[in-house]
Amino acid sequence: MSILPTEFASLFIHCFGQDAWTNYLEQFSEPPAKGMRISPLKGATPPLINPFLTDPVPWTKDREGFYIHHNLHLGRDPLHATGCYYLQEPSAMAPVPVLDPKPGERVLDLCAAPGGKTTQIAQRMNNKGVLVANEPNRERCTILAENLERLGVTNATITQLDPDELCETYPAYFDAILVDAPCSGEGMFRKDEDARRMWQRELLATYATRQISILRAALAMLRPGGRLVYSTCTLNPIENEAVCATMLRDHSTLSLAPVFLPEGRAGLTTKDFIKLGKHIPELQEIASTFIEPLPKLEHTMRIMPNAGRAEGHFVAKFNYDGNTSIKSDAVHTRNSFPSFEKKQRSFAKKHEKTLTTDQKCQFEKFAKETFTDPSAWLDDLLMRDFISTSNVLFVTTLRPIPTRNVLRPGFPLLETKHHHATPHHALALATKPENLRAPVCLSYGDARIIAYLRGEMISHAGPDGWTVVFLDNLPLGWAKRVQNQLKNHYPKGLRRSYSFEI
Numbered sequence: 001m002s003i004l005p006t007e008f009a010s011l012f013i014h015c016f017g018q019d020a021w022t023n024y025l026e027q028f029s030e031p032p033a034k035g036m037r038i039s040p041l042k043g044a045t046p047p048l049i050n051p052f053l054t055d056p057v058p059w060t061k062d063r064e065g066f067y068i069h070h071n072l073h074l075g076r077d078p079l080h081a082t083g084c085y086y087l088q089e090p091s092a093m094a095p096v097p098v099l100d101p102k103p104g105e106r107v108l109d110l111c112a113a114p115g116g117k118t119t120q121i122a123q124r125m126n127n128k129g130v131l132v133a134n135e136p137n138r139e140r141c142t143i144l145a146e147n148l149e150r151l152g153v154t155n156a157t158i159t160q161l162d163p164d165e166l167c168e169t170y171p172a173y174f175d176a177i178l179v180d181a182p183c184s185g186e187g188m189f190r191k192d193e194d195a196r197r198m199w200q201r202e203l204l205a206t207y208a209t210r211q212i213s214i215l216r217a218a219l220a221m222l223r224p225g226g227r228l229v230y231s232t233c234t235l236n237p238i239e240n241e242a243v244c245a246t247m248l249r250d251h252s253t254l255s256l257a258p259v260f261l262p263e264g265r266a267g268l269t270t271k272d273f274i275k276l277g278k279h280i281p282e283l284q285e286i287a288s289t290f291i292e293p294l295p296k297l298e299h300t301m302r303i304m305p306n307a308g309r310a311e312g313h314f315v316a317k318f319n320y321d322g323n324t325s326i327k328s329d330a331v332h333t334r335n336s337f338p339s340f341e342k343k344q345r346s347f348a349k350k351h352e353k354t355l356t357t358d359q360k361c362q363f364e365k366f367a368k369e370t371f372t373d374p375s376a377w378l379d380d381l382l383m384r385d386f387i388s389t390s391n392v393l394f395v396t397t398l399r400p401i402p403t404r405n406v407l408r409p410g411f412p413l414l415e416t417k418h419h420h421a422t423p424h425h426a427l428a429l430a431t432k433p434e435n436l437r438a439p440v441c442l443s444y445g446d447a448r449i450i451a452y453l454r455g456e457m458i459s460h461a462g463p464d465g466w467t468v469v470f471l472d473n474l475p476l477g478w479a480k481r482v483q484n485q486l487k488n489h490y491p492k493g494l495r496r497s498y499s500f501e502i
């Protein structure tokens with residue numbers, strides 16, 4: 001098939017066989033698989049969603065991920081703006097169940113944008129514990145923040161750093177780390193024409209070098225006994241098994257835990273990998289330097305585009321059994337690990353100055369007027385530490401916080417502009433109608449919902465003051481009611497046309 005790179009075809013056949021290739025080509029003309037993850041952070045699944053869903057995605061847990069009809073455009077439905085679901089290609093739902101993050105843990109998502117997997121992690125943590133979402137690309141980092149806010153994630157800090165910089169702040173800190181690495185994207189060829197066009201055989205080794213460097217930095221941030229999941233959306237062994245093998249060769253305290261994903265295909269066996277090493281130049285060096293005991297590469301797993309209804313992902317899980325932390329190369333060479341306490345002190349000092357007592361008072365006053373009392377939901381947020389940066393008041397459970405390139409040090413509560421305090425959009429998206437004194441609950445199909453999301457003023461009877469507009473029980477954003485007119489505070493950058501007719 002001419003639209004697939006010829007060298008991709010020969011590499012695929014070499015690694016997985018002619019039958020797998022024939023099957024791949026048959027599936028290639030089918031429409032790409034579409035999926036949706038449902039967010040329990042927004043309460044019980046809204047019955048309105050049920051007609052969109054077909055079967056559960058087999059590698060997700062109960063009512064977490066579903067296939068959806070491929071002719072639906074659910075990004076345009078107002079329900080999307082409430083964050084009760086995240087549209088995600090089904091194979092991309094596989095790495096987080098393998099990571100298995102738990103409430104109360106310290107978790108890092110090192111290559112996080114646009115946030116599909118971060119939001120899945122936050123759901124599984126039930127917003128409890130520490131979650132750091134890192135993305136070095138500025139524009140993608142902004143999209144990450146929007147998605148975390150829409151899905152009602154309250155326990156995340158968003159950083160925009162290179163992994164080596166991040167590990168200066170968090171040596172041996174995290175219980176679980178996900179490296180969903182940048183890759184050549186072969187698994188997305190069916191749905192992504194650009195990925196097919198940009199693919200070059202010569203780039204695969206370059207990707208692998210970057211992947212290894214990201215994994216090394218990740219390892220320096222993993223506590224002994226912690227777990228590290230490596231995933232890509234590509235199929236070739238140069239970026240997958242060979243990357244894992246290099247990590248195992250260089251770190252004897254690492255081992256591969258068996259990954260099981262229903263409908264998945266086990267990774268290449270170490271024996272097959274060694275054989276391939278004789279023909280694929282990029283595998284030669286690592287395949288010829290294996291020593292006993294041989295790594296168990298077959299413990300890794302792929303969701304193949306030619307099996308099941310999904311595009312493609314590769315997933316590996318490392319256990320780190322060592323007693324001491326591993327330092328990344330960057331830290332080794334610079335030899336500059338400032339002590340944890342020192343970092344904490346300098347951070348606190350810097351932020352003490354900027355933390356405005358005013359903003360806290362403003363928030364307390366606002367909360368009393370706006371929310372029902374007592375509110376366990378709010379108490380949980382207010383028990384965290386307050387941080388004020390760039391006129392925004394945040395709450396966080398993370399310490400320390402890097403001193404630069406932090407997009408959001410925690411969950412934003414309130415923003416001060418020209419001495420006026422306005423509640424942050426993220427706060428609205430984390431509420432439920434029972435938290436509000438006078439919520440605006442509009443039913444699905446009400447034209448005021450579409451008008452509100454376009455940024456228009458709408459009418460709704462009730463007391464004057466701040467309120468949240470809900471689609472049934474699901475939050476859309478802030479409005480300020482004056483004489484039964486709702487002044488629109490839906491963020492300007494998010495305003496657009498939604499439709500009930502998708």
Ligand SMILES: C[S@@+](CC[C@H](N)C(=O)[O-])C[C@H]1O[C@@H](n2cnc3c(N)ncnc32)[C@H](O)[C@@H]1O
Pocket residue numbers: 092110111112113114115116117118135136137140162163180181182183210214
């Ligand atoms: C496959 S995407 C991540 C997808 C994301 N995990 C999700 O599920 O939505 C890989 C991301 O890694 C970022 N990236 C690129 N170079 C990186 C690096 N050196 N360290 C960390 N992330 C990097 C890319 O900008 C990209 O957003």
